[in-house]
Amino acid sequence: MDAHATPYETTVRDIGTYEDKMVTLKGWLYNKRSSGKIMFLILRDGTGIVQCVVSKGEVGEGLFSRLDKLSQESSLIVQGLVRKDPRAPGGYELAVTECEIVSEAFDDYPISLKEHGAEFLLDHRHLWIRTPRQRNVLLIRSEIIKACRDFLHNEGFVNVDAPIMTPAACEGTTTLFPVEYFGEQAYLSQSGQLYNEAAIMSLGKVYCFGPTFRAEKSKTRRHLTEFWMVEPEAAFMGFEEMLRLEERMVCYIVEHILNNCEHLLREIGRDVERLKEITPPFPRLTYTEAVDLLRRKGMDISWGDDFGAPHEAAIASEYTKPVFVAHFPTQIKAFYMQPDPDNPDTVLGADLLAPEGYGEIIGGGERIHDYTLLLERIKQHNLPMEDYEWYLDLRRYGSVPHSGFGMGIERVVAWICGLEHVRETIPFPRMINRLRP
RNA sequence: UCCUCGAUAGCUCAAUGGCAGAGCAUCCGGCUGUUAACCGGAGGGUUGCAGGUUCGAGUCCUGCUCGAGGAGCCA
Numbered sequence: 001m002d003a004h005a006t007p008y009e010t011t012v013r014d015i016g017t018y019e020d021k022m023v024t025l026k027g028w029l030y031n032k033r034s035s036g037k038i039m040f041l042i043l044r045d046g047t048g049i050v051q052c053v054v055s056k057g058e059v060g061e062g063l064f065s066r067l068d069k070l071s072q073e074s075s076l077i078v079q080g081l082v083r084k085d086p087r088a089p090g091g092y093e094l095a096v097t098e099c100e101i102v103s104e105a106f107d108d109y110p111i112s113l114k115e116h117g118a119e120f121l122l123d124h125r126h127l128w129i130r131t132p133r134q135r136n137v138l139l140i141r142s143e144i145i146k147a148c149r150d151f152l153h154n155e156g157f158v159n160v161d162a163p164i165m166t167p168a169a170c171e172g173t174t175t176l177f178p179v180e181y182f183g184e185q186a187y188l189s190q191s192g193q194l195y196n197e198a199a200i201m202s203l204g205k206v207y208c209f210g211p212t213f214r215a216e217k218s219k220t221r222r223h224l225t226e227f228w229m230v231e232p233e234a235a236f237m238g239f240e241e242m243l244r245l246e247e248r249m250v251c252y253i254v255e256h257i258l259n260n261c262e263h264l265l266r267e268i269g270r271d272v273e274r275l276k277e278i279t280p281p282f283p284r285l286t287y288t289e290a291v292d293l294l295r296r297k298g299m300d301i302s303w304g305d306d307f308g309a310p311h312e313a314a315i316a317s318e319y320t321k322p323v324f325v326a327h328f329p330t331q332i333k334a335f336y337m338q339p340d341p342d343n344p345d346t347v348l349g350a351d352l353l354a355p356e357g358y359g360e361i362i363g364g365g366e367r368i369h370d371y372t373l374l375l376e377r378i379k380q381h382n383l384p385m386e387d388y389e390w391y392l393d394l395r396r397y398g399s400v401p402h403s404g405f406g407m408g409i410e411r412v413v414a415w416i417c418g419l420e421h422v423r424e425t426i427p428f429p430r431m432i433n434r435l436r437p
Numbered sequence: 438u439c440c441u442c443g444a445u446a447g448c449u450c451a452a453u454g455g456c457a458g459a460g461c462a463u464c465c466g467g468c469u470g471u472u473a474a475c476c477g478g479a480g481g482g483u484u485g486c487a488g489g490u491u492c493g494a495g496u497c498c499u500g501c502u503c504g505a506g507g508a509g510c511c512a
Contacts (some may be wrong), residue, residue: 031473038469055469072462087470107463108447113473114461115449119504175510191512216510217438229512308509351512360512408512422512433504 007079012048015092018082025050025094028130029074029105031113039068041096043078049132052078052094059096067099072109073130075102118423125428126437136264137424140257141413145209147256148230148407151249152207157232160199162192162208167387175215177225188213193404194391196233197367200402201394207232217432220309221421222359224410226430233404239338239348239366242403243324246352246362247280249407250322254278257416270418274356277320284324287346290315306332312360316353322361326350335377338366338401348403358415364405371395 007022015023027045034040041052056064070076080096087093110120111127121128128134149159165179165186176187192208199206209230216223232245254275257265265272285293294301294311301311307325316323327346330339337347349365368374374395378388413425423429428437 033471033474034468035471035474036468038471040471040474042472051472053470057469085470087472089472109462110447112448112462117449117505120448212512214511218508218510219505220507220509223511227512306510309507309511363512406512411512 012050024079051088054096071105071107073105147253151252157205157207158203160206162195177215200235205234228409229406231406235402237403286327335381354415361411362407366403369399
Protein backbone atom coordinates (compact mmCIF):
# COMPACT_ATOMS: atom_id res chain seq x y z
CA MET A 1 0.00 0.00 0.00
CA ASP A 2 1.61 3.29 -1.00
CA ALA A 3 1.38 6.46 1.01
CA HIS A 4 -0.69 8.30 -1.57
CA ALA A 5 -3.69 5.98 -1.47
CA THR A 6 -6.92 7.36 0.03
CA PRO A 7 -6.71 6.57 3.74
CA TYR A 8 -9.37 4.60 5.58
CA GLU A 9 -11.21 6.49 8.30
CA THR A 10 -11.06 4.36 11.42
CA THR A 11 -10.66 4.39 15.19
CA VAL A 12 -7.96 3.24 17.57
CA ARG A 13 -10.09 0.24 18.56
CA ASP A 14 -10.12 -1.13 15.00
CA ILE A 15 -6.61 -0.13 13.99
CA GLY A 16 -5.33 -3.72 14.04
CA THR A 17 -7.51 -4.60 11.07
CA TYR A 18 -5.70 -2.00 8.94
CA GLU A 19 -2.14 -3.28 9.29
CA ASP A 20 0.13 -1.84 6.56
CA LYS A 21 -2.69 0.41 5.33
CA MET A 22 -3.13 4.17 5.36
CA VAL A 23 -5.71 5.42 7.88
CA THR A 24 -6.86 8.65 9.46
CA LEU A 25 -7.62 8.95 13.17
CA LYS A 26 -9.42 11.83 14.87
CA GLY A 27 -8.69 12.52 18.51
CA TRP A 28 -6.80 14.36 21.19
CA LEU A 29 -3.15 14.53 22.20
CA TYR A 30 -2.88 12.59 25.46
CA ASN A 31 0.89 12.79 25.80
CA LYS A 32 3.98 13.49 23.75
CA ARG A 33 7.53 12.24 23.91
CA SER A 34 9.95 13.99 21.66
CA SER A 35 13.52 13.62 20.55
CA GLY A 36 15.49 15.77 18.15
CA LYS A 37 14.33 14.06 14.98
CA ILE A 38 11.70 11.56 16.11
CA MET A 39 8.57 12.21 18.14
CA PHE A 40 5.85 10.06 19.69
CA LEU A 41 2.36 11.52 19.84
CA ILE A 42 0.09 9.56 22.15
CA LEU A 43 -3.38 9.96 20.67
CA ARG A 44 -6.68 9.08 22.34
CA ASP A 45 -9.93 9.02 20.38
CA GLY A 46 -12.54 7.70 22.80
CA THR A 47 -12.10 4.10 21.67
CA GLY A 48 -8.52 3.73 22.86
CA ILE A 49 -5.00 5.09 22.87
CA VAL A 50 -2.38 4.70 20.16
CA GLN A 51 1.18 5.86 19.67
CA CYS A 52 1.79 7.92 16.54
CA VAL A 53 5.40 8.10 15.34
CA VAL A 54 6.54 11.29 13.62
CA SER A 55 9.98 11.39 12.07
CA LYS A 56 11.45 14.62 10.78
CA GLY A 57 12.70 12.94 7.63
CA GLU A 58 9.18 11.74 6.78
CA VAL A 59 7.04 14.83 7.45
CA GLY A 60 9.56 17.62 6.93
CA GLU A 61 10.89 20.39 9.14
CA GLY A 62 7.73 22.52 9.12
CA LEU A 63 5.16 20.01 10.32
CA PHE A 64 7.64 18.41 12.69
CA SER A 65 8.34 21.63 14.56
CA ARG A 66 4.63 22.54 14.66
CA LEU A 67 3.81 19.16 16.19
CA ASP A 68 6.79 19.40 18.54
CA LYS A 69 5.22 22.53 20.09
CA LEU A 70 1.78 20.97 20.41
CA SER A 71 0.16 21.22 23.85
CA GLN A 72 -1.50 18.37 25.78
CA GLU A 73 -5.15 17.77 24.77
CA SER A 74 -4.90 19.56 21.42
CA SER A 75 -7.31 18.01 18.93
CA LEU A 76 -5.86 16.38 15.81
CA ILE A 77 -6.66 14.52 12.63
CA VAL A 78 -3.70 12.24 11.98
CA GLN A 79 -2.97 10.34 8.81
CA GLY A 80 -0.45 7.56 8.54
CA LEU A 81 0.51 3.97 7.97
CA VAL A 82 -0.55 1.34 10.52
CA ARG A 83 2.42 -0.76 11.58
CA LYS A 84 2.73 -3.71 13.89
CA ASP A 85 5.53 -3.01 16.35
CA PRO A 86 6.28 -4.78 19.63
CA ARG A 87 7.75 -1.53 21.01
CA ALA A 88 4.37 0.22 20.72
CA PRO A 89 1.94 0.00 23.64
CA GLY A 90 -1.01 -1.91 22.20
CA GLY A 91 1.10 -3.63 19.56
CA TYR A 92 0.24 -1.25 16.71
CA GLU A 93 1.43 2.26 15.98
CA LEU A 94 0.77 4.87 13.34
CA ALA A 95 3.66 6.09 11.17
CA VAL A 96 2.46 9.65 10.59
CA THR A 97 2.52 11.12 7.08
CA GLU A 98 0.22 14.08 7.65
CA CYS A 99 -1.47 15.78 10.57
CA GLU A 100 -4.10 18.47 10.75
CA ILE A 101 -4.25 20.44 14.00
CA VAL A 102 -7.96 20.98 14.62
CA SER A 103 -7.57 23.08 17.74
CA GLU A 104 -4.43 23.86 19.68
CA ALA A 105 -5.12 23.56 23.41
CA PHE A 106 -4.05 26.29 25.83
CA ASP A 107 -0.69 25.32 27.31
CA ASP A 108 -1.93 25.09 30.91
CA TYR A 109 -4.02 21.89 30.80
CA PRO A 110 -4.51 21.19 34.51
CA ILE A 111 -4.65 17.37 34.58
CA SER A 112 -1.10 16.10 34.33
CA LEU A 113 -0.12 12.46 34.09
CA LYS A 114 1.13 12.58 37.67
CA GLU A 115 -0.92 12.18 40.82
CA HIS A 116 -3.66 14.55 41.88
CA GLY A 117 -5.84 14.85 44.97
CA ALA A 118 -9.56 14.10 45.06
CA GLU A 119 -10.66 17.71 45.49
CA PHE A 120 -8.59 18.96 42.57
CA LEU A 121 -9.80 16.16 40.31
CA LEU A 122 -13.45 16.74 41.25
CA ASP A 123 -13.06 20.49 40.63
CA HIS A 124 -11.86 19.48 37.14
CA ARG A 125 -14.28 16.58 36.65
CA HIS A 126 -15.15 17.89 33.16
CA LEU A 127 -11.51 17.22 32.18
CA TRP A 128 -10.82 14.32 34.55
CA ILE A 129 -13.29 12.13 32.65
CA ARG A 130 -10.87 12.22 29.69
CA THR A 131 -8.34 10.07 31.53
CA PRO A 132 -8.21 6.37 30.62
CA ARG A 133 -9.27 5.16 34.04
CA GLN A 134 -12.32 7.41 34.28
CA ARG A 135 -13.25 6.57 30.70
CA ASN A 136 -13.16 2.86 31.55
CA VAL A 137 -15.36 3.34 34.62
CA LEU A 138 -17.94 5.33 32.64
CA LEU A 139 -17.91 2.68 29.92
CA ILE A 140 -18.50 -0.06 32.48
CA ARG A 141 -21.30 2.02 34.05
CA SER A 142 -22.93 2.25 30.63
CA GLU A 143 -22.66 -1.52 30.17
CA ILE A 144 -24.05 -2.20 33.66
CA ILE A 145 -27.06 -0.02 32.85
CA LYS A 146 -27.48 -1.82 29.53
CA ALA A 147 -27.32 -5.18 31.32
CA CYS A 148 -30.02 -4.09 33.80
CA ARG A 149 -32.34 -3.06 31.00
CA ASP A 150 -31.60 -6.12 28.84
CA PHE A 151 -32.19 -8.45 31.76
CA LEU A 152 -35.48 -6.86 32.78
CA HIS A 153 -36.81 -6.73 29.22
CA ASN A 154 -35.85 -10.39 28.74
CA GLU A 155 -37.82 -11.16 31.90
CA GLY A 156 -40.89 -9.38 30.52
CA PHE A 157 -40.61 -6.12 32.45
CA VAL A 158 -41.86 -2.88 30.90
CA ASN A 159 -40.01 0.38 31.42
CA VAL A 160 -42.28 3.01 32.97
CA ASP A 161 -40.68 6.09 34.43
CA ALA A 162 -41.81 7.66 37.66
CA PRO A 163 -42.05 11.42 38.13
CA ILE A 164 -39.06 13.31 39.53
CA MET A 165 -41.16 16.10 41.06
CA THR A 166 -43.45 14.71 43.72
CA PRO A 167 -45.79 16.17 46.33
CA ALA A 168 -44.69 14.14 49.35
CA ALA A 169 -42.19 11.75 50.77
CA CYS A 170 -42.28 8.19 49.53
CA GLU A 171 -41.44 6.71 52.88
CA GLY A 172 -41.44 9.80 55.04
CA THR A 173 -37.99 8.96 56.35
CA THR A 174 -35.11 10.59 54.53
CA THR A 175 -34.67 14.31 53.99
CA LEU A 176 -35.94 15.57 50.63
CA PHE A 177 -34.85 18.39 48.35
CA PRO A 178 -37.64 20.97 48.22
CA VAL A 179 -38.68 22.49 44.91
CA GLU A 180 -40.99 25.44 44.44
CA TYR A 181 -43.79 24.28 42.14
CA PHE A 182 -45.99 27.23 41.09
CA GLY A 183 -46.52 28.32 44.66
CA GLU A 184 -46.77 24.81 46.05
CA GLN A 185 -44.11 22.86 47.95
CA ALA A 186 -42.84 19.92 45.91
CA TYR A 187 -39.87 17.58 46.38
CA LEU A 188 -37.40 15.76 44.18
CA SER A 189 -38.15 12.04 44.11
CA GLN A 190 -36.32 9.69 46.45
CA SER A 191 -37.90 6.59 44.88
CA GLY A 192 -40.29 5.65 42.10
CA GLN A 193 -41.68 2.67 44.01
CA LEU A 194 -45.15 3.98 44.85
CA TYR A 195 -45.75 4.94 41.23
CA ASN A 196 -44.43 1.55 40.11
CA GLU A 197 -47.06 -0.07 42.33
CA ALA A 198 -49.72 1.80 40.34
CA ALA A 199 -48.13 0.84 37.02
CA ILE A 200 -48.02 -2.92 37.71
CA MET A 201 -51.80 -2.97 37.97
CA SER A 202 -51.76 -1.87 34.31
CA LEU A 203 -48.71 -3.66 32.93
CA GLY A 204 -47.96 -6.52 35.31
CA LYS A 205 -44.19 -6.24 35.51
CA VAL A 206 -42.53 -2.84 35.32
CA TYR A 207 -39.34 -1.06 36.24
CA CYS A 208 -38.33 2.56 36.51
CA PHE A 209 -34.81 3.78 36.01
CA GLY A 210 -33.88 7.26 36.93
CA PRO A 211 -32.18 9.68 39.26
CA THR A 212 -33.23 9.86 42.89
CA PHE A 213 -32.42 12.55 45.40
CA ARG A 214 -31.69 12.49 49.11
CA ALA A 215 -30.75 15.59 51.06
CA GLU A 216 -29.05 13.61 53.83
CA LYS A 217 -25.76 15.13 54.92
CA SER A 218 -23.94 11.86 54.41
CA LYS A 219 -20.18 12.08 54.16
CA THR A 220 -19.06 8.62 53.21
CA ARG A 221 -17.65 6.82 50.20
CA ARG A 222 -21.01 5.15 49.60
CA HIS A 223 -23.27 8.20 49.34
CA LEU A 224 -24.29 10.73 46.72
CA THR A 225 -27.15 13.22 47.02
CA GLU A 226 -28.18 12.43 43.43
CA PHE A 227 -27.91 8.80 42.41
CA TRP A 228 -29.49 6.41 39.92
CA MET A 229 -31.69 3.56 40.91
CA VAL A 230 -33.32 0.75 38.94
CA GLU A 231 -36.57 -0.32 40.58
CA PRO A 232 -38.41 -3.41 39.31
CA GLU A 233 -41.88 -4.14 40.66
CA ALA A 234 -44.23 -7.00 39.71
CA ALA A 235 -47.84 -7.92 40.41
CA PHE A 236 -48.39 -11.40 41.89
CA MET A 237 -44.65 -11.70 42.61
CA GLY A 238 -44.09 -13.18 46.05
CA PHE A 239 -41.13 -12.59 48.35
CA GLU A 240 -39.26 -15.77 47.47
CA GLU A 241 -39.76 -15.15 43.75
CA MET A 242 -38.38 -11.64 44.19
CA LEU A 243 -35.20 -12.88 45.90
CA ARG A 244 -34.56 -15.23 42.98
CA LEU A 245 -35.13 -12.36 40.54
CA GLU A 246 -32.57 -10.20 42.37
CA GLU A 247 -30.08 -13.06 42.34
CA ARG A 248 -30.51 -13.66 38.60
CA MET A 249 -30.26 -9.95 37.84
CA VAL A 250 -27.02 -9.42 39.77
CA CYS A 251 -25.47 -12.52 38.19
CA TYR A 252 -26.58 -11.42 34.72
CA ILE A 253 -24.94 -8.01 35.20
CA VAL A 254 -21.68 -9.48 36.48
CA GLU A 255 -21.59 -12.04 33.67
CA HIS A 256 -22.30 -9.35 31.05
CA ILE A 257 -19.46 -7.20 32.36
CA LEU A 258 -17.03 -10.14 32.50
CA ASN A 259 -17.97 -11.08 28.93
CA ASN A 260 -17.75 -7.57 27.50
CA CYS A 261 -15.50 -5.48 29.75
CA GLU A 262 -12.94 -7.82 31.30
CA HIS A 263 -10.04 -5.93 29.67
CA LEU A 264 -11.40 -2.62 30.99
CA LEU A 265 -11.60 -4.07 34.50
CA ARG A 266 -8.04 -5.39 34.28
CA GLU A 267 -6.77 -1.99 33.06
CA ILE A 268 -8.16 -0.31 36.16
CA GLY A 269 -6.67 -2.97 38.40
CA ARG A 270 -9.81 -4.92 39.33
CA ASP A 271 -9.29 -8.50 40.52
CA VAL A 272 -11.72 -10.15 38.10
CA GLU A 273 -11.35 -13.55 39.78
CA ARG A 274 -13.44 -12.23 42.66
CA LEU A 275 -16.24 -11.40 40.20
CA LYS A 276 -16.11 -14.84 38.60
CA GLU A 277 -17.27 -16.29 41.94
CA ILE A 278 -20.56 -14.39 41.69
CA THR A 279 -22.91 -17.25 40.80
CA PRO A 280 -26.27 -18.38 42.21
CA PRO A 281 -27.37 -19.20 44.80
CA PHE A 282 -26.46 -16.33 47.14
CA PRO A 283 -26.25 -17.08 50.85
CA ARG A 284 -29.23 -15.99 52.94
CA LEU A 285 -29.55 -14.98 56.56
CA THR A 286 -32.59 -13.91 58.48
CA TYR A 287 -32.26 -10.75 60.52
CA THR A 288 -32.39 -12.89 63.65
CA GLU A 289 -29.56 -15.14 62.39
CA ALA A 290 -27.56 -12.04 61.47
CA VAL A 291 -27.97 -10.61 64.99
CA ASP A 292 -26.78 -13.94 66.43
CA LEU A 293 -23.79 -13.91 64.08
CA LEU A 294 -22.86 -10.36 65.10
CA ARG A 295 -23.17 -11.19 68.80
CA ARG A 296 -20.93 -14.24 68.31
CA LYS A 297 -18.43 -11.87 66.69
CA GLY A 298 -18.57 -9.77 69.84
CA MET A 299 -20.59 -6.85 68.53
CA ASP A 300 -22.97 -4.94 70.74
CA ILE A 301 -26.40 -5.37 69.17
CA SER A 302 -29.82 -6.53 70.36
CA TRP A 303 -32.79 -7.94 68.48
CA GLY A 304 -34.78 -4.94 67.22
CA ASP A 305 -31.76 -2.67 66.57
CA ASP A 306 -31.18 -1.54 63.01
CA PHE A 307 -27.85 -2.47 61.43
CA GLY A 308 -25.20 0.20 61.04
CA ALA A 309 -22.42 0.20 58.48
CA PRO A 310 -20.03 -1.77 60.73
CA HIS A 311 -22.70 -4.46 61.23
CA GLU A 312 -23.34 -4.75 57.50
CA ALA A 313 -19.59 -4.95 56.87
CA ALA A 314 -19.19 -7.69 59.47
CA ILE A 315 -22.00 -9.75 57.92
CA ALA A 316 -20.78 -9.31 54.33
CA SER A 317 -17.18 -10.16 55.26
CA GLU A 318 -18.31 -13.71 56.06
CA TYR A 319 -19.02 -14.38 52.37
CA THR A 320 -17.40 -14.02 48.96
CA LYS A 321 -20.80 -13.63 47.26
CA PRO A 322 -23.50 -11.05 47.88
CA VAL A 323 -25.58 -12.06 50.91
CA PHE A 324 -29.29 -11.57 51.58
CA VAL A 325 -30.39 -10.40 54.99
CA ALA A 326 -34.15 -10.89 55.28
CA HIS A 327 -37.08 -10.73 57.70
CA PHE A 328 -36.25 -7.51 59.51
CA PRO A 329 -38.30 -6.40 62.53
CA THR A 330 -41.40 -4.51 61.41
CA GLN A 331 -40.61 -1.51 63.56
CA ILE A 332 -37.35 -0.62 61.78
CA LYS A 333 -38.71 -0.90 58.23
CA ALA A 334 -40.92 1.23 55.97
CA PHE A 335 -44.69 1.44 56.47
CA TYR A 336 -45.57 -0.51 53.29
CA MET A 337 -43.67 -3.72 54.15
CA GLN A 338 -45.77 -6.89 54.22
CA PRO A 339 -45.65 -8.73 57.57
CA ASP A 340 -44.25 -12.26 57.51
CA PRO A 341 -47.28 -14.57 58.04
CA ASP A 342 -45.05 -16.96 60.03
CA ASN A 343 -43.81 -14.17 62.31
CA PRO A 344 -45.83 -10.93 62.19
CA ASP A 345 -43.14 -9.05 64.16
CA THR A 346 -40.96 -9.25 61.05
CA VAL A 347 -41.49 -8.26 57.42
CA LEU A 348 -41.01 -9.89 54.04
CA GLY A 349 -38.17 -7.53 53.20
CA ALA A 350 -34.53 -8.16 52.31
CA ASP A 351 -31.34 -6.24 51.74
CA LEU A 352 -28.61 -7.56 49.48
CA LEU A 353 -25.12 -6.80 50.77
CA ALA A 354 -22.27 -6.80 48.25
CA PRO A 355 -18.97 -8.48 49.13
CA GLU A 356 -15.60 -6.78 49.67
CA GLY A 357 -17.05 -4.10 51.91
CA TYR A 358 -19.34 -2.41 49.37
CA GLY A 359 -22.42 -2.65 51.58
CA GLU A 360 -26.07 -2.61 50.63
CA ILE A 361 -26.70 -2.58 46.89
CA ILE A 362 -30.37 -3.68 46.91
CA GLY A 363 -33.28 -3.15 49.26
CA GLY A 364 -36.67 -4.62 48.57
CA GLY A 365 -39.60 -6.68 49.68
CA GLU A 366 -43.21 -7.68 49.41
CA ARG A 367 -45.65 -4.77 49.83
CA ILE A 368 -48.79 -4.68 51.92
CA HIS A 369 -51.74 -5.47 49.64
CA ASP A 370 -54.50 -5.45 52.26
CA TYR A 371 -56.42 -2.15 52.37
CA THR A 372 -57.19 -2.19 56.09
CA LEU A 373 -53.64 -3.02 57.15
CA LEU A 374 -52.10 -0.38 54.88
CA LEU A 375 -54.51 2.27 56.16
CA GLU A 376 -53.54 1.35 59.71
CA ARG A 377 -49.82 1.65 58.93
CA ILE A 378 -50.21 5.03 57.25
CA LYS A 379 -51.96 6.27 60.40
CA GLN A 380 -49.33 4.69 62.69
CA HIS A 381 -46.57 6.49 60.80
CA ASN A 382 -48.46 9.81 60.91
CA LEU A 383 -48.29 10.17 57.13
CA PRO A 384 -50.51 12.83 55.50
CA MET A 385 -53.56 10.81 54.48
CA GLU A 386 -54.56 13.11 51.60
CA ASP A 387 -51.24 12.40 49.81
CA TYR A 388 -51.75 8.64 50.10
CA GLU A 389 -55.37 8.38 48.96
CA TRP A 390 -54.32 7.42 45.44
CA TYR A 391 -51.94 4.82 46.89
CA LEU A 392 -54.79 3.37 48.94
CA ASP A 393 -56.90 3.23 45.74
CA LEU A 394 -54.47 0.56 44.52
CA ARG A 395 -55.72 -1.60 47.43
CA ARG A 396 -59.37 -0.63 46.94
CA TYR A 397 -59.60 -1.72 43.31
CA GLY A 398 -58.29 -5.20 42.55
CA SER A 399 -55.36 -5.36 44.96
CA VAL A 400 -52.91 -8.25 44.49
CA PRO A 401 -49.83 -9.45 46.35
CA HIS A 402 -46.78 -7.78 44.81
CA SER A 403 -43.10 -7.18 45.42
CA GLY A 404 -40.27 -5.03 44.19
CA PHE A 405 -36.80 -3.76 44.92
CA GLY A 406 -34.42 -0.91 44.22
CA MET A 407 -30.81 -1.32 43.17
CA GLY A 408 -28.35 1.58 43.47
CA ILE A 409 -26.39 1.81 40.23
CA GLU A 410 -23.41 3.71 41.61
CA ARG A 411 -22.82 1.19 44.38
CA VAL A 412 -22.98 -1.66 41.87
CA VAL A 413 -20.51 0.16 39.60
CA ALA A 414 -18.19 0.83 42.56
CA TRP A 415 -18.31 -2.84 43.56
CA ILE A 416 -17.80 -4.27 40.07
CA CYS A 417 -14.99 -1.80 39.29
CA GLY A 418 -13.45 -2.18 42.75
CA LEU A 419 -13.46 1.58 43.38
CA GLU A 420 -12.78 3.31 46.67
CA HIS A 421 -15.60 5.83 46.32
CA VAL A 422 -18.91 6.14 44.44
CA ARG A 423 -17.95 9.65 43.29
CA GLU A 424 -16.01 8.08 40.40
CA THR A 425 -18.97 5.99 39.21
CA ILE A 426 -21.11 8.82 37.87
CA PRO A 427 -20.09 11.42 35.27
CA PHE A 428 -20.75 14.45 37.48
CA PRO A 429 -21.25 13.48 41.13
CA ARG A 430 -23.48 15.48 43.44
CA MET A 431 -22.50 15.33 47.09
CA ILE A 432 -23.09 17.29 50.27
CA ASN A 433 -20.49 19.89 49.34
CA ARG A 434 -20.25 19.44 45.60
CA LEU A 435 -22.67 20.94 43.09
CA ARG A 436 -20.08 21.91 40.45
CA PRO A 437 -19.10 21.32 37.73
C1' U B 438 -25.03 17.18 63.29
C1' C B 439 -20.83 14.51 65.79
C1' C B 440 -15.63 12.29 65.89
C1' U B 441 -10.61 12.15 63.66
C1' C B 442 -7.13 14.23 60.34
C1' G B 443 -5.56 17.95 57.04
C1' A B 444 -4.63 23.02 54.25
C1' U B 445 3.01 25.39 51.79
C1' A B 446 4.42 27.13 43.84
C1' G B 447 -0.59 25.37 38.60
C1' C B 448 -0.30 19.87 40.65
C1' U B 449 1.82 16.15 44.33
C1' C B 450 4.58 16.89 48.52
C1' A B 451 9.17 18.29 51.91
C1' A B 452 11.15 21.89 55.41
C1' U B 453 14.28 20.38 64.67
C1' G B 454 10.81 27.50 66.49
C1' G B 455 16.24 30.11 62.82
C1' C B 456 17.78 31.95 54.58
C1' A B 457 10.51 28.62 51.68
C1' G B 458 12.59 23.64 48.80
C1' A B 459 12.03 19.17 45.35
C1' G B 460 9.55 16.37 41.44
C1' C B 461 5.94 17.14 37.73
C1' A B 462 3.54 21.01 34.70
C1' U B 463 4.82 25.78 31.87
C1' C B 464 8.69 28.56 28.91
C1' C B 465 13.87 28.23 26.44
C1' G B 466 17.73 24.79 24.65
C1' G B 467 19.58 19.47 23.49
C1' C B 468 18.70 14.42 21.86
C1' U B 469 16.28 9.33 15.58
C1' G B 470 12.60 4.29 19.31
C1' U B 471 10.36 6.96 23.41
C1' U B 472 7.07 3.91 27.19
C1' A B 473 4.15 8.75 33.46
C1' A B 474 11.01 9.32 28.14
C1' C B 475 15.60 11.67 29.38
C1' C B 476 19.50 15.85 29.96
C1' G B 477 20.59 21.38 30.81
C1' G B 478 18.50 26.24 32.00
C1' A B 479 14.49 29.93 33.39
C1' G B 480 10.12 31.92 35.50
C1' G B 481 6.77 30.72 39.37
C1' G B 482 5.06 31.89 46.99
C1' U B 483 0.26 37.11 51.12
C1' U B 484 2.71 28.99 53.69
C1' G B 485 -6.31 28.88 53.84
C1' C B 486 -8.22 33.51 56.91
C1' A B 487 -8.01 36.53 61.64
C1' G B 488 -5.70 37.12 66.14
C1' G B 489 -1.98 35.62 69.92
C1' U B 490 2.93 33.68 72.23
C1' U B 491 8.20 34.63 70.87
C1' C B 492 14.27 38.25 69.61
C1' G B 493 12.29 35.23 65.60
C1' A B 494 6.25 31.32 63.50
C1' G B 495 5.10 27.39 57.52
C1' U B 496 6.19 25.16 62.44
C1' C B 497 3.42 26.63 69.02
C1' C B 498 -1.77 28.57 71.01
C1' U B 499 -7.13 30.39 70.10
C1' G B 500 -11.11 31.22 66.75
C1' C B 501 -12.96 30.79 61.82
C1' U B 502 -13.23 28.89 56.65
C1' C B 503 -12.58 24.96 53.36
C1' G B 504 -11.53 19.84 52.48
C1' A B 505 -10.73 14.41 53.50
C1' G B 506 -11.97 9.85 56.20
C1' G B 507 -15.58 7.81 59.46
C1' A B 508 -20.51 7.77 62.26
C1' G B 509 -25.74 8.48 61.87
C1' C B 510 -29.22 7.92 57.48
C1' C B 511 -29.64 5.11 53.31
C1' A B 512 -29.22 2.53 47.56
